[in-house]
Amino acid sequence: MENRRVKKQTCGTICLKYLLFLFNILFWLAGGAVLAVGVWTLTEKSDYISLLNSSFYSASAYILIAAGVIVIVTGMIGCCATLKEMRSLLIVYLILLLCIFLLEIVAGLLAYIKYQELDEELRQNLKVNMQQKYQQPGEESVTQAVDRLQQEFMCCGSNNYTDWKDSVWIQRADNARLVPDSCCKTPDDLCGIRDHPSNIYNVEGGCIMKLESFTLSQLYILGAVGTGIAFLQLVGMMFTCCLHHSLKEEPY
Numbered sequence: 001m002e003n004r005r006v007k008k009q010t011c012g013t014i015c016l017k018y019l020l021f022l023f024n025i026l027f028w029l030a031g032g033a034v035l036a037v038g039v040w041t042l043t044e045k046s047d048y049i050s051l052l053n054s055s056f057y058s059a060s061a062y063i064l065i066a067a068g069v070i071v072i073v074t075g076m077i078g079c080c081a082t083l084k085e086m087r088s089l090l091i092v093y094l095i096l097l098l099c100i101f102l103l104e105i106v107a108g109l110l111a112y113i114k115y116q117e118l119d120e121e122l123r124q125n126l127k128v129n130m131q132q133k134y135q136q137p138g139e140e141s142v143t144q145a146v147d148r149l150q151q152e153f154m155c156c157g158s159n160n161y162t163d164w165k166d167s168v169w170i171q172r173a174d175n176a177r178l179v180p181d182s183c184c185k186t187p188d189d190l191c192g193i194r195d196h197p198s199n200i201y202n203v204e205g206g207c208i209m210k211l212e213s214f215t216l217s218q219l220y221i222l223g224a225v226g227t228g229i230a231f232l233q234l235v236g237m238m239f240t241c242c243l244h245h246s247l248k249e250e251p252y
Contacts, residue, residue, distance in 0.1 A: 035068025
C-alpha cells in the first residue's frame with residue numbers, strides 16, 4: 001500500500017498563500033506596466049532621443065524594459081513557489097525581491113544625482129542640434145524630431161524663436177524663411193517667412209522648457225510607480241518570510 005503524506009494546513013497558512021499569490025499577480029502587473037513604459041519610450045519618443053548626444057535616455061528605456069522582464073519573471077517564480085509550497089523556491093524568490101528592491105534604491109539615488117547634470121546637458125545639446133543639424137544632409141532624424149517637437153509642444157526654438165537666426169539652414173542664401181515651417185501655428189509651405197507672434201509659437205522659455213516639463217512629469221510618474229512597487233515588494237517579502245516559516249520542510 002502506497003504511503004501518502006497528508007499536509008495539514010492551518011487557516012493562517014492558507015491565508016498567507018492566497019495573500020502572497022494576490023501580491024504576485026499585482027507584482028506581475030506592475031512589471032508589465034514598467035515594460036510597457038520602456039517600450040513606449042523607445043517607440044513613441046525615439047525622435048526626441050535623437051536630439052540628445054547623451055545615450056543616457058535611450059539606455060534608461062532599455063533598463064526599464066529589462067526591469068519589467070525581470071519583475072514579470074520574478075512574479076512567475078513567486079506564483080510557482082506559492083502554489084507548490086516549495087520552501088527552496090520561496091528562498092530564491094525572496095532573494096530576487098531583495099535584489100530588485102536594492103537596485104531600485106540605487107537607481108533612484110543615481111537618477112536624483114544625475115538629474116541636474118542631464119538637465120544642463122539637455123539645454124546645450126538641444127540648441128546645438130537645432131542650429132547646426134536641422135535640415136542638414138544625413139541629419140534627417142534630427143530634422144524630423146525638431147519638427148515634431150515644435151508641433152507637439154507648440155514652441156519655436158530652444159529658448160525662443162530668435163535662436164533660429166543663428167541656424168546654419170536659416171542663414172543659407174537661398175532660404176527665405178526666418179523660422180522652420182513647424183514653428184507656425186498653422187503649418188504650411190513657406191509659412192516660416194513671417195516670425196510674427198500671430199503666425200508662430202512664441203512661448204516663454206521655448207521648447208527646452210516644454211521638454212523639461214514633459215521629462216519631469218515622466219520622472220514623477222516613474223517615481224510614483226517605483227515607490228508603489230517598492231512598497232509591494234516589502235509586503236511581499238514579509239508574506240514570503242511568514243509563509244516560509246509556516247511550511248514544513250519538504251522531502252527531497
